[in-house]
Amino acid sequence: MNGKTSIALTVAMTWAVGSLGAEERWVTLDNEPLGSPEKPLVLRTYFPDPGLGREVLANHDLSYRARKYSPGKGDVDGFDDPIRGIPAAIGVNFGAGFSYCWDTTECRLLFAWQGGFLKMENYWGNPESGRRKPFAYLPELDGPLIYLARGPHPLVILDDFVESHAPAFSGYRLVDEVPEFIYRLGKATIRVRIVPGEKPMTFLKQYVVEGAKEVAYRETGYRDQIEKETPLTFSVTVTGRLESESSSGELEPEYLTDKPNLEWGKALYTQLGCLACHSTDGTRGHGPTFAGTFGSERKITGVEDPVLADEAYLIESIKNPAAKVVESFPPGYMPPYPIPDDQVQSLVLFLQTLKNE
Amino acid sequence: MNTVSTLLVCVFGLALLSGGGEIRAEDGYRLETIPFPKGVPPEVGAIGFNPSGELVVALRRSDVLIARPTEDPNQFEWRLFASGLHNACGMHVVSDQEVIISQMPELTRLVDTNGDGSADWYETLNASWGMSGNYHETNHLTPDGEGGYFLAIGTASHNGPVFYNVRGTYSKTGRRGRNYSAASWKGWVLHVDADGVMTPFCKGFRMHNGILRDRNGNLWAGDNQGDWRATTPFYHLKKNQFYGHPSSLVWDPEWDSSRDPLKVSLQEWSAMRTPAAVLLPHDIMNRSASEPIQIPESGFGPYGGQILLPDNNGKRISRLMLEEVDGQFQGACTHFWNENGLNLGNNRVVFSPDRGTLYVGQTSRGWGALAEGVQRIIRTKESVTDILTMSLTPNGFRLRFTGPVPDSVRDPGTYRMKSYRYEDGPSYGGEKLDTIKVAIPKVLRVDDFTVDLPVEGLKDGGHIYELSVDAEGLRSNVFCYTINRLRKE
Numbered sequence: 098m099n100g101k102t103s104i105a106l107t108v109a110m111t112w113a114v115g116s117l118g119a120e121e122r123w124v125t126l127d128n129e130p131l132g133s134p135e136k137p138l139v140l141r142t143y144f145p146d147p148g149l150g151r152e153v154l155a156n157h158d159l160s161y162r163a164r165k166y167s168p169g170k171g172d173v174d175g176f177d178d179p180i181r182g183i184p185a186a187i188g189v190n191f192g193a194g195f196s197y198c199w200d201t202t203e204c205r206l207l208f209a210w211q212g213g214f215l216k217m218e219n220y221w222g223n224p225e226s227g228r229r230k231p232f233a234y235l236p237e238l239d240g241p242l243i244y245l246a247r248g249p250h251p252l253v254i255l256d257d258f259v260e261s262h263a264p265a266f267s268g269y270r271l272v273d274e275v276p277e278f279i280y281r282l283g284k285a286t287i288r289v290r291i292v293p294g295e296k297p298m299t300f301l302k303q304y305v306v307e308g309a310k311e312v313a314y315r316e317t318g319y320r321d322q323i324e325k326e327t328p329l330t331f332s333v334t335v336t337g338r339l340e341s342e343s344s345s346g347e348l349e350p351e352y353l354t355d356k357p358n359l360e361w362g363k364a365l366y367t368q369l370g371c372l373a374c375h376s377t378d379g380t381r382g383h384g385p386t387f388a389g390t391f392g393s394e395r396k397i398t399g400v401e402d403p404v405l406a407d408e409a410y411l412i413e414s415i416k417n418p419a420a421k422v423v424e425s426f427p428p429g430y431m432p433p434y435p436i437p438d439d440q441v442q443s444l445v446l447f448l449q450t451l452k453n454e
Numbered sequence: 455m456n457t458v459s460t461l462l463v464c465v466f467g468l469a470l471l472s473g474g475g476e477i478r479a480e481d482g483y484r485l486e487t488i489p490f491p492k493g494v495p496p497e498v499g500a501i502g503f504n505p506s507g508e509l510v511v512a513l514r515r516s517d518v519l520i521a522r523p524t525e526d527p528n529q530f531e532w533r534l535f536a537s538g539l540h541n542a543c544g545m546h547v548v549s550d551q552e553v554i555i556s557q558m559p560e561l562t563r564l565v566d567t568n569g570d571g572s573a574d575w576y577e578t579l580n581a582s583w584g585m586s587g588n589y590h591e592t593n594h595l596t597p598d599g600e601g602g603y604f605l606a607i608g609t610a611s612h613n614g615p616v617f618y619n620v621r622g623t624y625s626k627t628g629r630r631g632r633n634y635s636a637a638s639w640k641g642w643v644l645h646v647d648a649d650g651v652m653t654p655f656c657k658g659f660r661m662h663n664g665i666l667r668d669r670n671g672n673l674w675a676g677d678n679q680g681d682w683r684a685t686t687p688f689y690h691l692k693k694n695q696f697y698g699h700p701s702s703l704v705w706d707p708e709w710d711s712s713r714d715p716l717k718v719s720l721q722e723w724s725a726m727r728t729p730a731a732v733l734l735p736h737d738i739m740n741r742s743a744s745e746p747i748q749i750p751e752s753g754f755g756p757y758g759g760q761i762l763l764p765d766n767n768g769k770r771i772s773r774l775m776l777e778e779v780d781g782q783f784q785g786a787c788t789h790f791w792n793e794n795g796l797n798l799g800n801n802r803v804v805f806s807p808d809r810g811t812l813y814v815g816q817t818s819r820g821w822g823a824l825a826e827g828v829q830r831i832i833r834t835k836e837s838v839t840d841i842l843t844m845s846l847t848p849n850g851f852r853l854r855f856t857g858p859v860p861d862s863v864r865d866p867g868t869y870r871m872k873s874y875r876y877e878d879g880p881s882y883g884g885e886k887l888d889t890i891k892v893a894i895p896k897v898l899r900v901d902d903f904t905v906d907l908p909v910e911g912l913k914d915g916g917h918i919y920e921l922s923v924d925a926e927g928l929r930s931n932v933f934c935y936t937i938n939r940l941r942k943e
Contacts, residue, residue, distance in 0.1 A: 121534045124516040125493035140516055141540035141559065143587060146619065157619035160586065160636065161626055166612050168632045168681055168882035171716075179618040184585035185559040187538070201559065201581070202621050220589075221515055224495075227824040232615050234589055268562070268577035276576075437624075 128218040129239060132190040134293070136274050140188045143220060144198050145235045146181035147208055147342035152370030153246045154183075155432040156202050156263050159440065182235045183207065187269070189276060190214035195293040195300060196240070204264035204280040205250050206291060209300060209337060212240020243298050243337030248317025248373050248383070249432050251333075254285050256310040263433070285309035294334055302333045313427075317373065357439045362447030365440055374431065377451050384431060385423045389453030396424040411445045477527075478795030481929050482755055482838035485795045486527040488813075488828040490519070494532075496827045498815025500545035500555065501802045509804075510535065511828060512542035512555055514817055518564065518573075523806065527830070536564045536573035543663075544595035545802075546603070556595040556605055559585055559621070561646060582652040583607045583644065584622020584637025589614045591640060594745065596667045601648030604655060604691075606665040606675055609633040609641045609701060627714050628704035632681040632882060633660050641702025643675065643691060657706060658697035658727060663766060663801070664745035665691075669759075672783070676743025676763055679736045684876035684884025686740045687730030688763060688774060690783045698727040698878055716880065729916055731783040732774055733876060733936045734763070736883060738920075739787055742767035744801045746774075753809030754833050756842055756856040762790050764800035764814060769793045771800060771814070773930070775843045779939050786844040786935040791831065798825030806830075840929035844921065846941045850909035851919065858902050862925040869894045869907060870922045875915070892919065914940045 124130050124140075132138025146154075165175040186200040186207060197209040215236040222229040250264075262283040269276040277290040285308040294300045306312055306329040314323060316335055325331040366372055366387075374383035391411065394403035404410060404421060413420050418431035434441075478485045490496040497514040504510055504520070509530075512518045517537045521530040535553070544556035551566040553573070560581035564573040585591065588610030595603045610616065612632050616624075622638035629636040643655040643665065661678040668674065673691035677683055682699045689697050696703070700715035700723065709715070718726075734740035744766040751758040761774040773790035776783050799818035806813065811832045818825040843854045853863075862868065871892040876884045898906040909919070914937050921933045 121491070121532070122537075123491065123494050123519065123534050124513075124537065126495050127493070130516075139538035141538055141557065143540075143617075146617075154619045157621060158584075158624040158637075160616045160618055160620050160624045160629070163616075163626075163629045163636075166631055166634075168612075168880070171880065172630070177612070177615055180587070180615045181619075182587045182617040183619065184587045184617055184621045185581070201578070217515075227818070229589065231613055234614065266578050266581065268575065270576075271574040 126224045128221055128224065129213055129216055130190075131192060131214055133192045134194065137192075137276075138188075138190045138214065139269075139271075139276055140190070140215070141186070142188065142215070142217070143235055144183040144186045144188065144207075144215075145238060145342075146183055147238065147242055147245060147340075149183075149207060149246060150370030150373065151365075151368055151434070152249055152373055152432070153205075153207065154203060155249075155434055157184075159436060177232075180233065180235065187276070187278075188215060189291070191293050193240075196238075197244075197291055197300070199276075199278055199291065201266040201278075201280075202264075203250070204266055204278070204282075204287075205246060205252075206244070206302065207246050208242055209244040210238050210240045210242045211298075214239055238342070242340040242342060244300070244319065244335065245340045246317075248370075249430060251314055251316050251321075252287065252304065252306075253313045253315075253427075253429050254282055254306075254309045254311075255313055255429065263435075294336075296336075298337045299334055300337070302335065304332065305330050357442030357446060359443070359446045359450065361440070362443035362445070365436075365444050366447055369434065369436070369440075369444075371444075379453065384426060387448055387451045390451065391449045395421070397421045398424050398426075398428065408445055408449075411448055412441055415441050415444060479834070480791065480794050482834060482836045483791075484832045484834050485791075486830050486832065487795075487797075488527050488530055488830060490827070491532050494519070497817040498802055498826065498828060499542040499817065501804045501813055501815040501828070502545045502547040502553070503804055503807055504547045504550045504553075506550050507807050508550075509813060509828075510545065510547055510553060511815060512539065512545055514541050518542070518553065518555070523811075523830075534572060535566070536576075538576070541592060543592045544605070546595060546597050554579070554595070554603070556593045556603075558592065561595065561603060561605065579650050580605075580646045580652055582622075582646075583639040583642075584620060584624070586610050586620045586624070586637040586640070587615070587617025588636070590633070590661070591637070592661075592663065594663060594665050596665045596673070598645065598647075598667060599671065603646050604665055604667060604673060605644045605646060606659065606662040607639050607642050607644060608661045608663060609635050609659070609699070610637075625704045627711075628701050630714065631701050631716055632880070633699070633701065635701035635704060639702075639705055641699055642705060643673075654705070655693055656691050656695045656697065657702045658695070658699050659702065660699040661742075662689075664743060664763075666746040666748065666761070668748045668761070674731075674746050674761065676734075676740075676746060678742045678766075679883050681880055681882050682878050684878050685736040686734040686743050688732040688734065688743060688746070688787075689728070690731045692728070695728040696726050698723070698729075720879065729938055730936065731776060731938070732785050732787050733916065733918055733934070734772055734787050735886070735918065735920070735934055738932060739789070739934060740765045740768060740770060740772045743772075745803050747803045747805070747812075750805055750809035754805065754812065755838050756840070757790075762803065762812070763787075764803055766799060766801050766818070768800075769796045769798055771796070771803075775845070777843075777845050779846055779941050782939055784846075784936055784938045786933050788841070788844075788930040788933045790930075795829075797827055797829060838929055839927050841923070841933065844933045844935055846912075846935065846937065847906060848941050848943055849906075850912070851907045851921070851935060852900065852904060853907065854904045859899070859905055860925065860927060862927065863905070863923060864897055864899075866894050866897050868923060868925050869897070870924070871907075871909070871919060873913065873917050873919050875917050912937060912940055914938060 190196040219230040267279040288305040320336040322334040379388040499514040500512040541558040546554040561579040563577040565575040590611035662675040665675040703715040763772040771791040776785040799816040802815040874886040874889040
């Protein structure tokens with residue numbers, strides 16, 4: 098069923114129910130459900146990953162390919178590779194104009210799109226047979242992407258940089274039918290509500306922060322216009338643009354090993370999104386360049402003597418970046434990367450090869 | 455609702471409703487099918503009653519629906535209480551305004567804060583288990599009696615992948631196997647207290663699709679025949695125990711993380727694991743245990759206090775007769791309901807507030823032929839003649855009847871018995887082993903309601919004694935007693 102028929106059918110069904118005096122809007126066997134601007138549809142389900150970088154999914158763990166298994170024979174030839182999905186996100190659809198996916202693990206907007214909402218048949222199954230698509234049951238986005246999160250979390254609590262915190266999702270409230278997501282970050286409680294903007298391709302993020310003194314907000318790669326009611330109550334108008342879904346973050350199978358290696362480290366530099374902030378050619382970015390880092394003496398904010406960037410320093414900077422922040426760089430900007438040790442080791446191997454040019 | 459629209463709903467209500475309504479009877483009980491609004495897939499993930507006496511049903515795709523039961527099964531008027539849930543699997547109704555749901559990603563409190571009849575606050579109470587992205591990682595809950603919950607967290611299936619990005623921690627070792635535990639706490643029972651703090655409780659499960667804390671405070675869970683389950687087991691849960699499916703061991707802080715739990719010798723495995731209290735033979739009794747429920751002391755026939763265990767892959771509901779022998783629970787099972795109009799996919803159950811009706815929620819979507827819906831089993835005024843309990847004596851088995859022992863069962867020729875055992879292991883399911891015929895030479899009267907069947911050479915260690923009773927007028931004819939321990943006196 099294409100998007101247009103789906104919309105037409107939904108309208109017809111809504112009308113049919115409406116004419117009986119009922120206002121129920123339950124999810125039916127229609128595998129392409131739609132909300133409306135007045136009553137958005139909220140749906141928790143698995144989501145496809147349209148090409149998010151590792152810096153966006155920093156609080157997720159990474160899986161590996163696994164040896165195929167037979168109940169009778171045990172391990173057999175061949176591998177099962179992971180698929181690119183988001184396990185615990187929430188989708189919201191405002192009708193044909195605007196949909197988005199907000200994640201409860203990263204506590205941030207992951208992506209937004211236009212057109213229909215989700216094609217659920219892969220996961221919900223064929224209406225007649227009930228069968229889902231066994232190894233490809235991710236729902237599909239029913240329209241073009243207009244926003245794809247990049248870089249670290251756009252909201253940073255500036256008075257809470259000493260320790261890094263993983264965000265903790267508390268739930269959501271329906272405020273005028275639109276969910277207001279609530280999460281905690283250290284001592285702060287953050288509420289955010291996302292609605293379509295007035296102009297095409299735009300949307301509004303309405304923030305209320307409690308339990309913090311000062312925050313900074315910055316979208317990586319999109320125009321953001323911030324209107325502050327108070328320092329901690331503000332709304333951000335984000336201007337999206339047409340984005341293509343990509344699988345560029347796909348790992349090459351040869352890297353899917355648990356033995357640390359340089360090639361893997363090189364691949365992870367791109368796949369984890371390190372490159373968004375750290376150059377390898379000495380150029381200054383949001384974070385210090387990687388060129389010549391290993392073995393250098395670093396000046397650390399709040400520390401008198403320079404610190405040697407040895408292997409332990411690199412590991413700490415990946416796992417707990419807030420522990421030592423290089424002078425002149427913003428504190429609390431880089432999220433911790435809780436990646437497995439073999440990946441950390443691979444990155445360290447890669448960093449050790451990057452000399453000053 | 456005004457009068458005109460009420461009328462309209464009545465007139466068009468029938469046209470909107472799909473399927474259902476047929477009535478079938480089995481001695482002492484009657485089965486009816488409850489239809490859902492047209493187009494709504496009745497994939498029942500969880501079911502409950504609110505204090506007002508309304509039926510609350512969570513559907514796997516998204517929605518929580520509520521209706522007040524009517525005598526006519528076709529007259530339920532459904533309304534929407536909440537929506538947007540990802541595969542709701544467990545439910546505890548706290549009040550008319552508050553429902554606790556365990557869904558795929560978390561334990562959630564749904565609250566209608568403004569009294570308009572639908573939830574507007576979806577509070578995350580706990581989300582401490584991982585999510586690999588595998589479709590099979592469903593769960594269930596039972597209240598702990600102190601404001602908290604026990605949660606059964608199922609494993610993933612090799613019939614589906616994991617995601618590249620997982621929630622929680624990924625375990626490469628846990629990922630191996632037929633059903634696997636690739637993300638945190640899969641295959642465990644977790645305890646979440648009233649403050650939302652999680653403590654791991656016990657481990658070693660494959661797919662414990664249903665957990666129950668009974669009226670005496672005992673915790674129970676079934677599991678599904680498969681790898682490490684030769685047949686469907688029913689377990690008495692105790693803290694820190696291991697119940698035999700090895701993959702979950704990777705999350706045990708005591709487990710040496712470099713060890714592959716699938717490579718543990720069968721001897722070591724056998725010493726570690728706690729056996730099932732009752733084994734339910736796959737072919738004749740139960741293929742896939744779902745939510746256990748304790749029968750009310752009165753109101754639902756003579757079986758008060760016993761546990762019913764629906765079959766998620768059979769048109770059956772098993773009845774369990776448990777007893778303590780040598781300090782451990784074990785016992786017998788039989789059919790409470792078999793075929794006779796019951797759907798496949800029996801998944802969740804709840805008793806009506808008057809205790810006279812059992813509501814059964816069904817789903818199997820994604821696991822073969824569609825078998826979904828809600829049916830109810832109503833206790834009628836008819837009397838029931840049945841074997842109430844089969845229990846173990848030092849020299850055989852004792853049968854207690856629901857009334858005076860019928861003449862038809864006083865002759866030893868009425869009974870046939872065989873014994874067999876199963877061996878759990880890494881392969882999927884298992885055959886019956888060492889099947890032998892067991893002689894029942896005589897039937898001894900104990901009192902007006904009870905007879906003893908002497909049996910020689912009883913064997914413990916999980917031997918199953920299958921008793922067939924060839925007598926007219928009994929509700930149940932096949933009973934399987936699992937002997938873990940012999941009764942000494």
